[in-house]
Each structure stands twice: as structure tokens, then as C-alpha cells.
Amino acid sequence: MPRKKTPKFQSLTGMHDILPEDQKYFYEIYKTAKNIADFYGFGEITTPILEQAELFSRGVGMATDVVKKQMYTFRTKGGELVTLRPEGTASIVRAYIEHGMRTLPQPVKLWYFGPFFRYEKPQGGRYRQFWQFGFEIIGDASPVEDAQVILIFYKILEELKLKNLIIQINSIGDHQCRPYYKRLLGSYLRAHHSSLCADCRRRIKENPLRVLDCKEEKCQSIINSAPQILDHLCRECHDHFKEVLEYLDNLGLPYHLNPYLVRGLDYYTRTVFEIFAEQEEFHELGDQESKNNQEKKESLSIISKNALAGGGRYDTLVKLLGGKETPAFGAAGGVERIVEAMKFAKIKLARTQKPKIFLAQLGKQAKREILRLIEEFRQAKVPVAFSLSKDSLKSQLKLADRLGVKYTLILGQKEVVEGKIIIRNMQTGKQKITATKTIVQEMKKKISK
Ligand SMILES: [Zn+2]
Numbered sequence: 001m002p003r004k005k006t007p008k009f010q011s012l013t014g015m016h017d018i019l020p021e022d023q024k025y026f027y028e029i030y031k032t033a034k035n036i037a038d039f040y041g042f043g044e045i046t047t048p049i050l051e052q053a054e055l056f057s058r059g060v061g062m063a064t065d066v067v068k069k070q071m072y073t074f075r076t077k078g079g080e081l082v083t084l085r086p087e088g089t090a091s092i093v094r095a096y097i098e099h100g101m102r103t104l105p106q107p108v109k110l111w112y113f114g115p116f117f118r119y120e121k122p123q124g125g126r127y128r129q130f131w132q133f134g135f136e137i138i139g140d141a142s143p144v145e146d147a148q149v150i151l152i153f154y155k156i157l158e159e160l161k162l163k164n165l166i167i168q169i170n171s172i173g174d175h176q177c178r179p180y181y182k183r184l185l186g187s188y189l190r191a192h193h194s195s196l197c198a199d200c201r202r203r204i205k206e207n208p209l210r211v212l213d214c215k216e217e218k219c220q221s222i223i224n225s226a227p228q229i230l231d232h233l234c235r236e237c238h239d240h241f242k243e244v245l246e247y248l249d250n251l252g253l254p255y256h257l258n259p260y261l262v263r264g265l266d267y268y269t270r271t272v273f274e275i276f277a278e279q280e281e282f283h284e285l286g287d288q289e290s291k292n293n294q295e296k297k298e299s300l301s302i303i304s305k306n307a308l309a310g311g312g313r314y315d316t317l318v319k320l321l322g323g324k325e326t327p328a329f330g331a332a333g334g335v336e337r338i339v340e341a342m343k344f345a346k347i348k349l350a351r352t353q354k355p356k357i358f359l360a361q362l363g364k365q366a367k368r369e370i371l372r373l374i375e376e377f378r379q380a381k382v383p384v385a386f387s388l389s390k391d392s393l394k395s396q397l398k399l400a401d402r403l404g405v406k407y408t409l410i411l412g413q414k415e416v417v418e419g420k421i422i423i424r425n426m427q428t429g430k431q432k433i434t435a436t437k438t439i440v441q442e443m444k445k446k447i448s449k
């Protein structure tokens, strides 16, 4: 085998091409989200990929990992400090304020689908350019909106045929009750200072809630005995959360209370949630056991490490970005992670209709005529296959055979002059000659039999 040469140009670390075989998953996710968005009255919005850097440092929060470490920020030739958007909500809120959507009937419901950028360490399911779709409801504080968005994300994943979905949910309080909890958590964490990772020791000072996000094992055991915010919610936050859970109960959506779920962005208030898919993984048993029983496989149920979707309430963000005080709720789904989960679960997508007809041509005039005929078939919505680059009839018939079509239409010089075309039945090898003028209708009838 020849050694594979590294090409001169490759995609950047953490960036990836979406090849045709993956594109169909992307399209399926887009289609599913769009259908639900249309039904629930969400308008699609596309915002620019570049925004002022301050939109995110202010909106997402200076102390978050996203802003501190992961943003692609640079100065333009005009001297403006800009950022490749790391998430969708801040841009949507910017657009809501900029276009005066406050004067529209509230709440305003928007959804989006597009690429986002974070300078992260690329690892399983994480990319530096990644795709997300999101739903935002701006201008309503009631818990029913929280439940509606959670329902929408659950249903999108369910309609993509992902199984064993589980919602993790928490409330992180508001300006009334969170400051007290933060102090309580801060003093607990300071007492365990020496057992935390370096990042978390820094986080205690900036925002102790961030520590609850830490995935380091040494921090996990400290986190697991930390005080829980659900025990310290104020009356209003408590009632709001209770109502959200009642809606979920009523909808029959499965959820787990996760008192340590805080999400990595600063703008959340009250409800936060993430959705995971529990996956079955099969492990081959070791050599000895497999000798005893070739077929025996151990099944192990694991929960996907990365959330497929997540979001929460952000009642202070609109004001923070310069608008009037406006409550809102939103969430986003990670497209690459969902594609990965769909592949892992071996979910098959509906196949596009395979052509049953091949159009073959012989000679210059025939090639000209066949190009016109292909378009006639397209307009009649009859899929056909062809190869205009092949001149020999033999190689065209070989290709038609490989594609498994039922009929091949053959057009030669003589047929063009006579206004005729040959229909060859690929199974029987029988041929008949017929008029080109009516061929599309004739074939339409033949393949619908
Ligand atoms: Zn840590």
C-alpha cells in the first residue's frame, strides 16, 4: 500500500467538512425543527456570524469560560473589536432590541439554525465550528413558556427517533435568592479549597456557581456534598419552578432534578435544563467467555456525556444588553452531537427516491437531445439517471445495470432524426421503439405500475 501523503491544505483543528453523507442528517434535523417551529408559531431568524465583541462579553458574562477562553475575537481593519458568535441568544436579543420587536404582540417567538464558534479543545462531539438550532420566547415570564420550549426540544429529539431521552432540570434562582446561595456555596467551597482543581479555586472568587459545572473528578466529590440551591429558592422562584414541573408531569415528560445543573453562561435565571439520550452500548466479552458463548454480549446502558440540547430562562438579558426589562426563555440543540447520537443508535433516514430510468445517448446530436429530455423528466417529477461524460453505449449500459434501473432509454443518431427513442427493459433485455414526444408520459405510466 502506498503511504498516504498529507495534503498541503487541511481543515483547521476542530473544524470539519459536512460531506454529503452527513448533510442528510443535518437536513433531517433542520426539517424536523422547522416543522415544529412552524406549528408553534416561531419565525426563523438568521443573524450575522460576526458581532461586536462586547455583545458577548457583556451578555454571556465576563467570568464564563466561553468569554474568558473560547472566543474568536479580533480587530478589523477599521479598528472594531469583533467576535465570531459563540452562541445564539445574545444575537437574537440584540436583534429583538434593534428592530423594536417590543412593539409586536408579546411574546415574540424566534428560532434559528446555523454555525457557531468556540476555541475549545476538540474532543468527542466538540468542535470549534459547530452547528446549533435554537428556540427563543421573548416577552413572557410565565412558567408555561419554560415548559413549552422544553417540550419542543424533547419532541424534536423524539421525532428524530432518539430513544430513552431524559431531561435534567434545575432552578438557579434569581437576584432575590441567588446572592444568598452564592455566599453559602462560596463559604462551603472555601472550606474545601485545597481539594479543588486550579480552575475551581479561581472560580470561587469570580462565581462559585461555575464550580458546579466542573467535570474534574476531584471536584465532583466536593460538589456532590455542596449545599443545593433548590433548598434556598425564594417564594417566587420556588412557585415558578413547581409550576414548570407540574406542566412537565402533565405532558408526561421524564425528568430528573439535578441540583447541580447551572449551565456555563451567566445570563440564566430560574429554570435551566439539559436533555440527554441514554444509549445502550454492547461490549464483546473477553476471549474465554466468548469461546463458551459466541453470541453472548454484555449490554451496558450509558448516558451520553454531552447534552444534546439545553437552555433556560434569561429574564435579565434584554435589559443587560440595553433594552427594557423583558423576561425570556430559550434553548439550543447541538447538531453534531445529535447526528452522532443518531448514528450511534443506527437511525436510518428515509431514502431519497432512486431513479428507475437511465437515459443513454450515442452521438453528438443525441447528446444534445438527451439534455433537453432530462429536463423534461425533471419537470414531470420523474427521477432519472444519466452519464453525459460517457460516450460509449456499452459503458452507459453497464452503469445503468449497476444503478439497478428498470428501464434504459437509448437515443442514437437515427432515432433523433426519426423522432423516436428505444425503451430497453433491463430485466428481460427486450427493446421497443416509440415516439420521443410522448416518452415522458409513457415512462411515468410504466414506472407507476
Ligand atoms: Zn474543578
Ligand SMILES: [Zn+2]
Residues within 6 Å of the ligand: 173, 174, 175, 176, 177, 178, 233, 234, 235, 236, 237, 238
Ligand atoms: Zn428567587
